[in-house]
Amino acid sequence: MTKILTPLLGVLLLFSGVYTHAQTVIEGKVTDSSTGDPIPFANVVIKGSSVGSTTDFDGFFKIKGDAESDTLVVSYIGYERKEKRYEKGVSQVLNFQLNPEATNLGDFVIVAGKQENPAFPIMRQIIENKNRNDKRSLDAYQYTSYNKIEVDVDNITDKLREKKFMKRITSVLDSIETIAGEDGKPILPLFISESLSDFYYRSEPRLQKEYVRNTKITGVGLEDGSLISQVIGSSFQQYNFYQNRMNIVDKEFASPIGDGWRLLYDYELQDSLYIDDDYCYLLEFQPKNDQELAFTGKMWITKNEFALKRIDVTMAKTANINFIEKIKIQQELDRTETGPWLPVKSRILVDVAELTNNSAGFLAKFYSSNQNLQVTKPKPTSFYERGIELAEEAVTNSEDFWAQHRHEKLSPTEVNVIAMIDTLNNIPFVKTWTEIMKTAARGYVEVGMFDIGPIPLTISGNNVEGWRGRLGGRTNENFSKKWQFNGYGAYGLDDKKWKYGFGAKYIIDRKKWTTISANYRTDIDQFGVQVNPLTSIAEGSAFIALTSLGDLVRPFYYDRAQVEFARQFSRAFSASVSLRNQNFTPLFDFRYRKELNRVDSPLGTDFTTTETIVRLKYARDETFLINDNNRISLGTLRWPIFMLSYTRGFKGPINGDFDYNKVDIAVSQTLKMGFWGNMSYQINAGHIFDEVPYPLLTAHIGNESIVYTDIAFNTMDFYEYVSETYGSLKLQHKFEGFILNRIPLIKKLKWRLVGTGSMLFGGVSESTLAVQVLEDENGNPLPQFGTLKPSKPFTEVGIGIENILKFFRVDYVRRLTYLDQPRVRKSTIKVSFDISL
Known part of the structure; x- marks a missing residue:
């Protein structure tokens, strides 16, 4: 028996060895030829057979088996098919690079009849099970x-x-x-x-x-x-x-499994297959409107849970978005022990287009892997x-x-x-x-431990100073991560006056972002621009730059010393308290009573204020980044920002000329409205409780320039109205492509509609009006200010077109009230330079 089994076993081993040696094994990686990124979920098959595989999330594949053909074919949606010959009976590595298709996918063909699109029942089940599968339903992870x-x-x-x-x-x-x-x-x-x-x-x-x-x-x-x-x-x-x-590059994209799926997308059921241990439906989809911020792609849906297992989406090239040629997102998810699914791998590609024919573009590639x-x-x-x-x-x-x-x-x-x-x-x-x-x-030149600048403020000019030169700087993190010192000097060729400032900040605690700072300035400013402690305009803003050139509006010199303590008590709540002493020296005709309630009081021109200002801020989901010795707010995602300011002016203790109390509040938010666009609103209100000269009241900011700004009232003149009590509402709704994308010829221009509206209630009490000085010591009339009627708000509305040639915005603004005032502008056209995606 042994003599028979031994040669038989040898023959079997020989045939086994021959068979093993003759088996074909092909493995490799499929990548995008334009980016070098892997292409997951691509089909890899031996031509004319069912022997094949799909690439994993990282683009790898492995095939074992033989077929009559000696050609391997790789294909995937959005790419040109590619073939390569392989050698039978050996193990080998074949890598593929696929070229993106030059043309878009054709339309899905929907055949009319009683039979429902087979993708629709699956989509309804996805929507019905969203809450069960969405990671947001987990208490914590x-x-x-x-x-x-x-x-x-x-x-x-x-x-x-x-x-x-x-x-x-x-x-x-x-x-x-x-x-x-x-x-x-x-x-x-x-x-x-x-x-x-x-x-x-x-x-x-x-x-x-x-x-x-x-x-x-x-x-x-x-x-x-x-x-x-x-x-x-x-x-x-x-x-x-x-x-x-989904918010991507600050734009709201419609999800293919969102509640409005049937209005925005077409679907087609392509296949059903196993992915790991999950049996899945393969659905293809594309947007009904090619300019919609939506996706073309594939998704794999589990049969049992109707959960998203894999997804591969690409933004349509015709979508109404600037400078972006392509956005591609690939994601793979796993089920948690309690049911909802979490992403385990994500890959995102953002392809920034060339601005001109002679320039290059940019690729930004993101990869994320989550474990444990x-x-x-x-x-x-x-x-x-x-x-x-x-x-x-x-x-x-x-x-x-x-x-x-x-x-x-x-x-x-x-x-x-x-x-x-x-x-x-x-x-x-x-x-x-x-x-x-x-x-x-x-905006600064870094020189070792110092930053020299800001550069844009180095040279400027106006009717008071003439040409103005400025040189300043600050220490950076190379000097200290606790202390920051700053200072500048400036000189006007016409007024021949030096202006300067210096200050210091000490960072007490970075985790709770607690700082104490002190600074001193002697300089020139124009009245009414930085009065409200909650809406003070940043020094380097474009609006300040424009209004500080040419003729200044009621300019004044000032000397200001200030000490401030600020702390972030929690993620939502922060507060600051400051003590400020400021001298006001007007360069325009102005007088005030040194004893406000006496008609025969001696008149003065200069005055000094001593104030304590308490600011409170509540922003529930605000996110911050620490940039060396400074902190940057990224704003809030879903909740409004609430701010409150209380100002107490003191007479006497530190050379203050007036006693007064003032309160200001502000609420602002941007509402993401998906299909309808984005709406921003800002509510401001305030009241000063004591009689004071009008420079201490609230001066509402007008805009006489040709440039549109949402900081000001665009049909109001500079310094047209002042209020003791006020309340305002500003609205701006960006429709994105909601309206103009649906007009056949206009949609090719990719213009976007904007609606704006502003309303201001205000007024000055009789008692405050009575303390104002209308004439100088010689009986000559002094420049005065306008006041609003408490029952009649200042109102303006506007309509604009943005994304003109990708860079420009034009607004038509119409004033609806106070049309009987001298020099009133009933309507105006404003332009602005606006870079947005």
């Missing part, structure tokens, strides 16, 4: 997040290569081909970052926090500063398709006070550390990117231009 961002220059034309400045980096450009691959397009990398963080969420109240543990940044002219380290994490890569509208997903109990609300918190020693450049902690290793392309950026940083020409660009963005 947390995970570890690894994030990677890369920014590149793409579409580098031959003509651009011939430019003089580009020839200086020819040695780098010659090696670009190694980044994109054999079929890829050349790109020039500018930035790549990695971060590792812990992300936390709770639903009631809805709060989130990211603790950034480690970061690594490699960029042209960039350092791993605290600001950049805070924005490369998971907080800015949250994409939830269960929301009806945990459904937890909500942490105390105090835990979420800092929405983004950076570890003390977050910068970790050790390659050993990142090799151990990355959720996936760097691709050869990304390794080449890092090497090329290091090479670019050592080119003198690149160093020079990156410093120039940094200066333009900051």
Whole structure:
């Protein structure tokens, strides 16, 4: 028996070995030729057979088996099909790079009849089960997040290569081909970052926090500063398709599984298949209106839960959005132990178009991987006070550390990117231009421990000072992370007066952002621009720059000393208290009674105020970033901002001339209205409780320039009205493409409609009017001010077109009340320069 079995076993082993050796195994990766990014979910099959596979989220595939054909075919929606020959009976690696299709997808064909579109029952089940599957239904969850961002220059034309400045980096450009691959397009990398963080969420109240543990940044002219380290994490890569509208590049995109799915999208059921252990329906979709902010793509829906398992979407090229050629989002989700699904991998591509035929474009690529997903109990609300918190020693450049902690290793392309950026940083020409660009963005020139500027204020001119030169600066974080000193000096050629200022700020606590500051200034200003303590206009704003040139409106010199303490008590609540002493020296005809209630009081021109100002602010979901020694607010997402200010003026103790009490309140919010656009409103009100000279009342800001601004009343003259008691409402509704996108010829222009309206109630009491001086000491009439009737508001409405040639906005504003005033402008046309996506 043994003699028979031994040769038989040998024969079987021989045939087994031959069979094993003859089996075909093909593995590889499918990538986008224009970006180098992997293409997940692509179909990879042997031509004319059913032997095949799909790529995973990272673009990899593996096929085992044989067929009659020796050709492998790769295809995916939005890309040109590609074929390659393979060798039978061996293991081999075949990589594919697919070219994006030049044309859009054709329309879905919907056949009329009694039979319902088979995709619709699935869609209804998705909507019915949204709350059960949406991660927002969890009380709390947390995970570890690894994030990677890369920014590149793409579409580098031959003509651009011939430019003089580009020839200086020819040695780098010659090696670009190694980044994109054999079929890829050349790109020039500018930035790549990695971060590792812990992300936390709770639903009631809805709060989130990211603790950034480690970061690594490699960029042209960039350092791993605290600001950049805070924005490369998971907080800015949250994409939830269960929301009806998703905020992407500050635009509201309609989700294909939003409640309005049937109005906005067409659907087609393509297939059903297993993904891991989940049996899924494959649905394709595209927007009904090609200019809608919506997506074309595919999604895989689980049969049992009707949950989103995978999704791959691309913004339509014809969508009404500026400067963006393509937005692509790919996401894979896993079920949590309690039911709702959390994203485990996300990849986002934003392709910024070339501004001109001779310029290049940009690619921004984001990758996020989440592990250790945990459904937890909500942490105390105090835990979420800092929405983004950076570890003390977050910068970790050790390659050993990142090799151990990355959720996936760097691709050869990304390794080449890092090497090329290091090479670019050592080119003198690149160093020079990156410093120039940094200066333009900051407004300051960094010189070691000091920032010199602001640059835009260096040279200016007006009717009082003539040409004015200014030189100033401040210390930066290289000097100290606790102390910041600032100062400036200025001189007017006509008034021959020096103006100057200096100050200091001490950061007591960065976590609760507690500061104390003191400053002194002697300078010139114009009346009525910075009166309201809640709506003071920033010094460097475009409106201030415009109104400070040419003829100043009721200008005055001032000397001001101020001390302020400010603290962020919680994520929502902050407060400040300041003590201010200011001298007012008018350069226009003005008199006041030194004893207000005496008609025979001696008259004065200059006066001094001593004030204590308390400001309170409540902003429920406001997010902040720490930028070196300063803090930047990113605003709120869903809740209004409430502000209250109380001003107490003192007479006597520190040379103050008046006693008074003043209260101001403000409420503002931007409402994301999805399909209908965005509406912003601002409500202001205030009252001064004591009789004072009119420069201490509230002067409402008019606008006599040709430039539109939402800061002012655009049909009101400068200093036309002053109020003791006031209340105002400003509205602006940006319809985006809601109306004009539906007009056949107009929609090609991609214009967007804007509606505006302003209403102001105000007035001055008889007792306050009685203390005003109407004539000077010689009986000559003095310039006066206008007052509103309490029962008759100042009202104006407007309609505008924005996105004209992508950069301009034109508004027609009509004044509806107080039309009988002298020099009144019943209507006006304003223009503005507006860069928006």
